[in-house]
Amino acid sequence: MDALDQGGNASSVHADGRAARARLEAARSAVAALVGAVPRAVVFTSGATEAAALALHPEMELNGRPHPCDVLLAGGVEHPAVLRGHRFAAERVEILPVDGAGRLDLSALEAALAAHGRAGRRALVAVMAANNETGTLQPVAEAARLAHGHGAVVFCDAVQAAGRVPLDMAALGVDFLALSAHKLGGPQGAGALVAAGADHRVPALLAGGGQERGRRAGTENGPAIAGFGVAARAAAAELAPEAQRLAGLRDALERAVLESVAGTAVVAGHAARLPNTSMLTFAGVRAETLVIALDLSHVSVSAGSACSSGKVGVSHVLTAMGMAPDLAAGAIRLSLGWSSTREDVDQAVAALRKVVPQVRSRAACAA
Structure with a gap:
């Protein structure tokens, strides 16, 4: 709010501009500290989708030297912003299998890396830190070790994990990492592409002025970025106790629903997951119908990713995991x-106890 009141363009040299620059750089330092990076390696964007679009390019530099990539390898549960390849042509994107919990199949990754290596092709490997629908944590460090063993580059969508784990x-061993402010309590409209080194770069997506060291043209969204920095500092300070608190709420929610609503299952319940995310399946219920019914009971949930929940259709994540279409x-x-x-959890459980049988009954009558 202070940044909104004070204004100023961070590229201007007058006093207001210098103050805006100071706020911008303070936020850059806070975001870098959250993921163990150096501030100069942080490029601010409008969000994680833009950060992915910036990173997913065949031509890049690592430590100031050309390091081109020929193919993009990505697990089938990655966010659509990654699966679409951005600046990789469709024929240069290869989708890899995942296991029943949605974790990247490392043997399939190694086989793909070896095959492309034999053909003289270098890969860019995309592996998310945590899935945005199921919360499943991915074997990022293991995938990065395999990738680097074959001379590949690693991009990590860390949007869901930042501020939660x-x-x-x-430690992860990734070369580029994408973040989004609003996922950790900051404003919408700010994100970042973070590199492992200040001299890592890819061709700019937006050309124009020299903002963000020439990585991303356009006047920075000062107030949103300032909020991003505040949220990053708060998340870092409260990470361990907040993760424990949220995991307790999530577990209580899942136990209560499993005990009181028949035909319920937790997706990837035995896998390592984010502390705040729970994906539940209800036999005999259409997710879009359940979302509407719960909304009428003042409980807001999503059918899959919030980025695609307005679309009708089975989640690509669950399809990649091999889940039966009806489930x-x-x-x-x-x-x-x-x-x-805990009151929110109790309200959600009470709504599910009431709504799921009603939705099932209506579905049975319609059939």
Whole structure:
């Protein structure tokens, strides 16, 4: 709010501009600290989709030297912003299998890397830190070790994981990492592409002025970026206790629903997951119908990703995991956040107890 009141363009040299620049660089330092990066390696964008579009390019430099990539390898559960390849042509994108919990099949990754290596092709490997629908944590460090063993580059969509589980770029071994402010309590409209080194770069997506060290043209969204920095500092300071609190709420929610609503299952319930995310399936229920019925009971949930929940159809994530279509059709995602309480959990459980039987009954009558 202070940044909105004070204004100023961070590229201007007058006093207001210098103050705006100071706020921008403070935010850059906070975002870098959240993921163990150096501030100069942070490029601010309008969000994670733009960050992915910037990173997914065949031509790039690592440590100031050309390091071109020929193909993009990505698991089938990646976000659509990654699966569409952005600046990779469609024929240069290869989708890899995942297991029943949605984790990248490392043996398939290694085989693909070896095959492309024998053909003289270098890969860019995209592996998300945590899935945005199921919350499943991916084997990022293991995938990065395999990728680097074949001379590949690694891009990580860390949008869901940032501020919820510890993230350190050096420990993960990734070359580029995407973040979004609103996923950790900051404003919508700000994101970042973070590189492992200040001299890592890809061709600019937006050409124009020299903002963001020439990586991303256009006047920076100062207030949103300032909020991003505040949220990053808060998330880093409260990471461990908040993760424990949210995991407790998530587990209580899942136990209560499983005990009181027949025909319910937790997706990837035995896998390592984010503490705030739960995907439940309800036999005999259409997810889009359940979303509407719960909304009328003042409980907001998503049918899959919030980015695509307005579309009718089975989640590509569940399809990649091999889930039966009739079961996948009844899957909804419940997410918890910094403002969530036990009272919210109790309200959601009560609504599901009431709504699911009603929806099933109407579906049976219609059939």
